[in-house]
Amino acid sequence: MAIRKLARMGHPILKARAREVENLDDPEIPRLIEDMVDTLRDEGGVGLAAPQVYAGLRIVMFMVPDERLAEGETESVPLTTLINPVIEPLTDETVLGWEGCLSVPGLRGAVPRIARIRYHGLMPDGQRIEREAEGFHARVVQHECDHLDGILYPMRMTDMTTLHFVSEMRHNAHIEAEDEV
Ligand code: NI
Secondary structure: OOOOOOOEEEEEEHHOOOOOOOOOOOHHHHHHHHHHHHHHHHHHEEEEEEEHHHOOOOOEEEEOHHOOOOOOOOOOOOEEEEEEEEEEEEEOOEEEEEEEOOEEEEEEEEEEEEEEEEEEEOOOOOEEEEEEEEEHHHHHHHHHHHOOOOOOOOHOOOOOHOOHHHHHHOOOOOOOHHHHH
16 A cells, blocks of 8 residues: 655646546556545545546546535445546536645635436446446536646636635634535
8 A cells, every 4th residue: 555645737648638548457557546545535536537646547436425415415425436427418507616636735715517317337357337426426527627628727717715724714714614625
């Protein structure tokens, strides 16, 4: 196991399109995924994409812990690793929600995301997974997959006045804390 260094906003790897994983038998892939899990757990985040640890491959991981379930949502999502993920919007509707990012440390902003999506990809054992998602689940998947296309959440923001340092949150009592992803 190894905790990897995190790339932060400004590093070219976070602006580049990550490439598809073509060979799941490459021993580097499980090693990378294991290190990503270690790094995510060490940081206490809820999602991570391979470019954030300087690996330009289409691999993301995310989870939805119980405490992140919005009203009406009933199922938390255990840590899921997706290789070559693809997102399909199921609605035109967008919802605003707070996001942070391990590559943009200390900041939070309100980001519009598609309210309901279907996504698919491969699990590390090669099995195909397909799910529908809404709420925070849909949000974290969109956030992580954006990393694979060189997009950081501030680039999705429509109201930059909501961008703020977490350390100033005491001045913004209406803003809830969010994990970095
Ligand atoms: Ni992020």
